[in-house]
Amino acid sequence: MAVDHPFLRDGIDVYIRGDSEVHFVFLATRKRIIVKVKPFLIQSLAWLEGKEGAATLADRIALVHGDDGRKQFVAFLGYLEHNGIVIEPNWLTHSGLSKKALDTQQRQLSFFLDVIGSPAGAIQAQKKISDAKLVVFGVGAVGSWLVRQLLGLGFRKFVLIDGDHIDEADIARHAFFVASDALSTSKKATAIAKRIREEFDDVEIVAKDEPLTTNTSLESIIDSNTALVINTADQPYIGYTSVLLSRHCVPRNIPLLVGGGFNAHLGSLSELIVPGVTPCADCYADYFQEALKDWQPIVHPVSARQDAAGGLCSLSVFAAGSATMKILRYFLGQREIEGGRGELLFDDYHLETFSVERNPNCKACSVL
Amino acid sequence: MITPESYFRLRPSVAMVPMDDDKWQFFQGNSRRSKIFKLAPPLANALRLLDGHHSLTSAGKLSMADLMHLTELVTVLHRKCILEDATVADRIAKSPWRRVINFLGDYIPSLEVENAFSRLGNATAIVIGIGGVGSWVATQLCQSGFKKFILIDDDKVEISNLNRSLYSQSDIGKKKTEALTDRMQAINADIDVKGISKNIKDAIDLKQLIASVEDRAIVVNCADYPSVDATSSVVDEACKVSAIPYVIAGGYNLHLSLIGMSVLPGKTACYHCGRLTLEAQQGDDLNDMRKLARPWRNIGNLAPLAAITASFAANEVIRIAVADSRLPPAMVNRRGEFNFLTGEIHFVNLPPRSDCGCMAV
Numbered sequence: 001m002a003v004d005h006p007f008l009r010d011g012i013d014v015y016i017r018g019d020s021e022v023h024f025v026f027l028a029t030r031k032r033i034i035v036k037v038k039p040f041l042i043q044s045l046a047w048l049e050g051k052e053g054a055a056t057l058a059d060r061i062a063l064v065h066g067d068d069g070r071k072q073f074v075a076f077l078g079y080l081e082h083n084g085i086v087i088e089p090n091w092l093t094h095s096g097l098s099k100k101a102l103d104t105q106q107r108q109l110s111f112f113l114d115v116i117g118s119p120a121g122a123i124q125a126q127k128k129i130s131d132a133k134l135v136v137f138g139v140g141a142v143g144s145w146l147v148r149q150l151l152g153l154g155f156r157k158f159v160l161i162d163g164d165h166i167d168e169a170d171i172a173r174h175a176f177f178v179a180s181d182a183l184s185t186s187k188k189a190t191a192i193a194k195r196i197r198e199e200f201d202d203v204e205i206v207a208k209d210e211p212l213t214t215n216t217s218l219e220s221i222i223d224s225n226t227a228l229v230i231n232t233a234d235q236p237y238i239g240y241t242s243v244l245l246s247r248h249c250v251p252r253n254i255p256l257l258v259g260g261g262f263n264a265h266l267g268s269l270s271e272l273i274v275p276g277v278t279p280c281a282d283c284y285a286d287y288f289q290e291a292l293k294d295w296q297p298i299v300h301p302v303s304a305r306q307d308a309a310g311g312l313c314s315l316s317v318f319a320a321g322s323a324t325m326k327i328l329r330y331f332l333g334q335r336e337i338e339g340g341r342g343e344l345l346f347d348d349y350h351l352e353t354f355s356v357e358r359n360p361n362c363k364a365c366s367v368l
Numbered sequence: 369m370i371t372p373e374s375y376f377r378l379r380p381s382v383a384m385v386p387m388d389d390d391k392w393q394f395f396q397g398n399s400r401r402s403k404i405f406k407l408a409p410p411l412a413n414a415l416r417l418l419d420g421h422h423s424l425t426s427a428g429k430l431s432m433a434d435l436m437h438l439t440e441l442v443t444v445l446h447r448k449c450i451l452e453d454a455t456v457a458d459r460i461a462k463s464p465w466r467r468v469i470n471f472l473g474d475y476i477p478s479l480e481v482e483n484a485f486s487r488l489g490n491a492t493a494i495v496i497g498i499g500g501v502g503s504w505v506a507t508q509l510c511q512s513g514f515k516k517f518i519l520i521d522d523d524k525v526e527i528s529n530l531n532r533s534l535y536s537q538s539d540i541g542k543k544k545t546e547a548l549t550d551r552m553q554a555i556n557a558d559i560d561v562k563g564i565s566k567n568i569k570d571a572i573d574l575k576q577l578i579a580s581v582e583d584r585a586i587v588v589n590c591a592d593y594p595s596v597d598a599t600s601s602v603v604d605e606a607c608k609v610s611a612i613p614y615v616i617a618g619g620y621n622l623h624l625s626l627i628g629m630s631v632l633p634g635k636t637a638c639y640h641c642g643r644l645t646l647e648a649q650q651g652d653d654l655n656d657m658r659k660l661a662r663p664w665r666n667i668g669n670l671a672p673l674a675a676i677t678a679s680f681a682a683n684e685v686i687r688i689a690v691a692d693s694r695l696p697p698a699m700v701n702r703r704g705e706f707n708f709l710t711g712e713i714h715f716v717n718l719p720p721r722s723d724c725g726c727m728a729v
Binding site for chain 2: 011013014015016017023027028029045046100103104105106107108109110111112113114115145148149152153154168169171172173174177178179180198199200201263264266269295296297298300301302303305307308309310311312313314315317318320321322324325326328329342343345346347348349351352
């Protein structure tokens, strides 16, 4: 390995105690690595600006500290590289990513580098993102903000499915619509696809202006190249559409993100269903059926309630943001994915969370 | 005034759930809050009839509830945002802003909620810095019913901004103030946006600007250059003279996903109160150490971090603009941090400090 031009990368603060203790503080993750080394190695940290070659620096050390000093310096550099503290300054030059992707994503690649710790890992994650095809059911408030943020991350391939028309009230909460869209005869999916193609380069978008129902041909929409399915379709209600999609995705080993943002879950953190790892939509449904069996609201006296739902654009953005984070963590290779739910309580922004386990007797996923 | 001839209904977002012992839970779905009342069966039965088409008299008769008690109960449940006036509800249903108004309706009774919402449109939101966080904040406020904006930023849109801001490919090279103004006016043609394409370097500039605002002004600081601390200090100085509330949207330069704080000058902890407490806390194990000096660095950021930080700032500006003690800002005297790796929020209390000199103690 051994870097040619060692560069102490940007996302790390270095604190020095006395003459032999160094704390490397990773800004993105707040991880801290503490090492105790010889004072001359601490002094050498100021040289790691990516300008001078490792061999030149080692020679300089050897002049004063001899061959032993050189060996220690080389070992120290190796340690710093191994822990993602020191990298090549031009680590993105040979990444294989397009110039446009590099220009657009430089800050994000820095973030990935911080979180993953290795240049190769960061580049690979970005490539995985730009290659991934996502199938999105429902592009209302939360769905649209989710897609908008995923575009920001560099996702480029989407299938958007929604049977709705654009309503005047959508303008107040949607990521893509402008006032004139309320007069348009286009349906949501087609209108959004058009706007995305106008605003972003290199996108591949398929729009389907149809609702998700039991008649939807999931086999043809969710093909084998699908990296992830996203569900924010809340008609007739989200639990129903999620079970429908989960029963299709889980046996085919396709992950499913169930978004929040609908009635009583405006600030939901969303659920990522990873087949065989997390509970599936049936596990969740069984869990809540049991947990809420004594909680039975009366039949509401007002029968037409759809125009009376509340919501804030900022809560849609929050719900979409936390869903986007879950998706990103999954693409960054996060292994431990916990099942459970979380709700942001608006009163004091407390996150109310609880975990849900897989149901060992689940009809849908226990065989996995 | 609620009378026996009034028409009320159970708010559609409220679930009415029977419990033991004649108790009823009213669950407000928008805010996930519950209120529990013990009700005599005839009164509970009368509530179950309140669909907006029965007057209290009629519901009382059908359920054999005492009309005076029912009127009193409806008055209380209206104040608690469980019932709503049917005429108001009809009006709200026709508004393109119905979702926002219905949300506020979890906190503000229906007979007052339209006025409360109109206060958003009458306030002037001054957004300082419209990059990764600020472009999201301004857009969300525009989509929440704010109508008057002053956007301050001297930057142009660059390709490296696109990963986390709300600008797009076609905006590259435009002034951020112009690109965002266009975007916001496309969403709502009725809004009034003043773009100021300059760098607010000192508080004098900002003070003058605030003084020129005739409406209630609320400042949101989303500027992170040279640092969030430096810009917040300028904002604090400019706002405290005339007690203009401000929200520090947090940022991402060296602090990846900060939330808050919100400051009502003279009443709650100011930026400097917070800074003093944070400095005292941060000192714990790093203050006896030297920090290796590093030149300007390229620190990572990404869309959802900017969006989440901005969503809290927008919430706070809405709460301040509503100006109602039933929905106060939630980030006064504290700051939060959203952890990307765990999805958790951690809050730190930052009380007003007597050694700060801001008079909030």
